[in-house]
Amino acid sequence: MLKMQWSHEAATQAQSWADQCHYGHSSKSDRRVAGQSCGQNLLRTVSGPFSWDDVLKIWSTDEARSFRYGHHGNSMQTVGHYTQMVWASTYQVGCAYRNCGYWQIYVCHYCPSGNLRGEEMRPYKSGSSCSACPNDCEGNLCRNYCPYVDYYSNCDSVSRRHDVCSRPGISSFCGATCKCKGKIHS
Structure with a gap:
């Protein structure tokens, strides 16, 4: 969180x-x-x-x-x-x-907005505090936010199968996925 x-x-x-x-x-x-x-x-x-x-x-x-x-x-x-x-x-x-x-x-x-359709009842990952940011934690809260946006909802899943980040026409629509490795983003 x-x-x-x-x-x-x-x-x-x-x-x-x-x-x-x-x-x-x-x-x-x-x-x-x-x-x-x-x-x-x-x-x-x-x-x-x-x-x-x-x-x-x-x-x-x-x-x-x-x-x-x-x-x-x-x-x-x-x-x-x-x-x-x-x-x-x-x-x-x-x-x-x-x-x-x-x-x-x-x-x-x-x-950015929460309460995303289909994820409303899992607003955070269950587990110990700062498990998503062990090197960037303050007061049991993460500080590793991502200021970029994924304009397509499937950027993360597609990037696991294809190198979308090296393709300028696609990477500009997947800014969070391409520029925020290890950071928390929506």
Whole structure:
């Protein structure tokens, strides 16, 4: 699991969405940082402003109690905020708040996006901390993130059979696979 870092760009996008006072997810095209799609967690409250600590506890602690690793009986509506927060290849976050009169909205963007279809109930690899980064670990979190993107979902599997990284026409679409050996990427 990667150590999170604050993203000013993700926070600016989250603020732009919060300022609209619309409780629903923004389009994926409005949530991109450095070419990568970002996930989005939302919370609407009517009982007065919450502290960010309380917001994060609602998304993490409360939902973590319902989460069972690898169990496809988990409902994304019940655990989706939590799985986005602990997604192994997510390493940037930016959040925003807006008072919308009678209610408040909290928005966080997580980049790159987690909750990938078919992998939702395995947001990280089960095992000991930092097993994916034994030489680049801080506080039981990995720091070996990859800033590149694979634009094709099968780059990793195809590269095992063919040398895609030496072919310019293909390697530009498989940046993470070709440029991030030994690093964590989505």
